[in-house]
Amino acid sequence: xxxxxxxxxxxxxxxxxxxxxxxxxxxxxxxxxxxxxxxxxxxxxxxxxxxxxxxxxxxxxxxxxxxxxxxxxxxxxxxxxxxxxxxxxxxxxxxxxxxxxxxxxxxxxxxxxxxxxxxxxxxxxxxxxxxxxxxxxxxxxxxxxxxxxxxxxxxxxxxxxxxxxxxxxxxxxxxxxxxxxxxxxxxxxxxxxxxxxxxxxxxxxxxxxxxxxxxxxxxxxxxxxxxxxxxxxxxxxxx
Amino acid sequence: xxxxxxxxxxxxxxxxxxxxxxxxxxxxxxxxxxxxxxxxxxxxxxxxxxxxxxxxxxxxxxxxxxxxxxxxxxxxxxxxxxxxxxxxxxxxxx
Numbered sequence: 001x002x003x004x005x006x007x008x009x010x011x012x013x014x015x016x017x018x019x020x021x022x023x024x025x026x027x028x029x030x031x032x033x034x035x036x037x038x039x040x041x042x043x044x045x046x047x048x049x050x051x052x053x054x055x056x057x058x059x060x061x062x063x064x065x066x067x068x069x070x071x072x073x074x075x076x077x078x079x080x081x082x083x084x085x086x087x088x089x090x091x092x093x094x095x096x097x098x099x100x101x102x103x104x105x106x107x108x109x110x111x112x113x114x115x116x117x118x119x120x121x122x123x124x125x126x127x128x129x130x131x132x133x134x135x136x137x138x139x140x141x142x143x144x145x146x147x148x149x150x151x152x153x154x155x156x157x158x159x160x161x162x163x164x165x166x167x168x169x170x171x172x173x174x175x176x177x178x179x180x181x182x183x184x185x186x187x188x189x190x191x192x193x194x195x196x197x198x199x200x201x202x203x204x205x206x207x208x209x210x211x212x213x214x215x216x217x218x219x220x221x222x223x224x225x226x227x228x229x230x231x232x233x234x235x236x237x238x239x
Numbered sequence: 240x241x242x243x244x245x246x247x248x249x250x251x252x253x254x255x256x257x258x259x260x261x262x263x264x265x266x267x268x269x270x271x272x273x274x275x276x277x278x279x280x281x282x283x284x285x286x287x288x289x290x291x292x293x294x295x296x297x298x299x300x301x302x303x304x305x306x307x308x309x310x311x312x313x314x315x316x317x318x319x320x321x322x323x324x325x326x327x328x329x330x331x332x333x
Contacts (some may be wrong), residue, residue: 049246123268152313159289159317167284167321171277222277229328 001184004108004177015174025112032093051194061089068225073232080231087116088224095216099209107219109175110169119168120227128234139233168226176220179212281325282318290316 008021043058051059065085069077091107098105106112128136140157141150186208187203253327293310 012264156313156317156320158287159292159314160320162292163281163285163288163314163321164315166288167280170284171280225278 001181003104003180003184006109024104025106025109028106029094032090032106034098035097036089036093063083065224068221069228070224072228074236076235077228077231084224084227084231087120087227088220091116091172091223092217092220095220096178096213098180099213099216105176105180107172108180113169113173114165116167116223119129119164120168120230124227124230124234127231128237131235132237135237136234137235164230168223172219172223175215179208179215183208183212186225240308278322278325281321285318285321286311287319 006023006025008023009027010022013020013022039054043054046052046055048055062085065088066081069084070082073080088166094106097103098108128139132138140161142153142157145153153233183205186201186205190205191197193201287308289312290307292314293307296310297306300306
């Protein structure tokens with residue numbers, strides 16, 4: 001579909017055989033990041049006691065993420081607040097910017113979400129090894145398992161651990177792509193059924209747009225909260 | 240920063256109103272749907288990862304098709320483990 005096509009903007013840039021050209025995907029990442037910067041800049045410009053609307057929203061985002069981290073990963077995860085906050089805001093704004101007509105949804109491409117998930121996965125693994133050394137390998141060996149079953153359980157645990165980046169990235173990508181495809185399909189029905197029968201799918205389209213905005217928020221939330229949960233596993237070893 | 244007197248009273252009234260709201264509303268409704276989305280992929284991802292590991296090991300050791308079968312089932316077990324863990328976590332949150 002046309003809305004998922006990636007095309008180059010400007011000249012082709014190749015460094016050491018790798019295509020690094022600026023695409024519409026990169027453009028919309030830049031747009032999302034700029035919107036976040038602008039929004040947070042406006043929200044924190046005047047620090048009033050009685051906040052105006054934009055400051056209130058910025059503060060709500062802050063407390064929302066701060067509460068999420070302290071609830072799921074405890075106080076040890078406080079140093080990682082900037083990372084999780086930027087991650088949440090970036091995913092959220094990419095999803096939301098993608099909801100605008102004629103825009104491009106960055107998160108509807110698995111390569112983007114997979115890179116983010118792999119970064120989190122590798123970072124969490126490194127944090128785990130740095131904090132606990134080789135004891136971190138204990139998360140693959142649950143306590144209270146008979147010795148006979150141990151090899152089997154360990155293999156299952158390793159597969160379960162390796163499936164984390166896959167489930168994290170596929171969830172975000174599939175939700176965004178399915179939502180946009182569904183909107184497109186219903187939009188197509190409106191055209192093909194014409195003035196007589198087109199009203200029903202049009203109504204559906206309106207409802208689905210609302211649902212998509214909910215999903216956009218929810219997926220950003222799920223992405224961030226799962227990062228917190230993985231971080232919690234790495235920081236507080238208790239298996 | 241000095242806080243003016245009328246602001247203090249306004250804050251008091253606002254806090255009272257907020258308390259009433261918190262008792263009655265259901266903030267957590269949205270997170271149920273997030274949980275529903277979460278569990279499905281959790282299962283599928285582990286099965287996929289298990290099968291891919293089996294496929295790679297098969298082409299390494301030239302033992303087609305035994306390892307892919309074994310790892311498919313191990314992946315399924317890992318997926319079920321993931322789902323149980325997610326469900327446990329969700330129950331704890333409530």
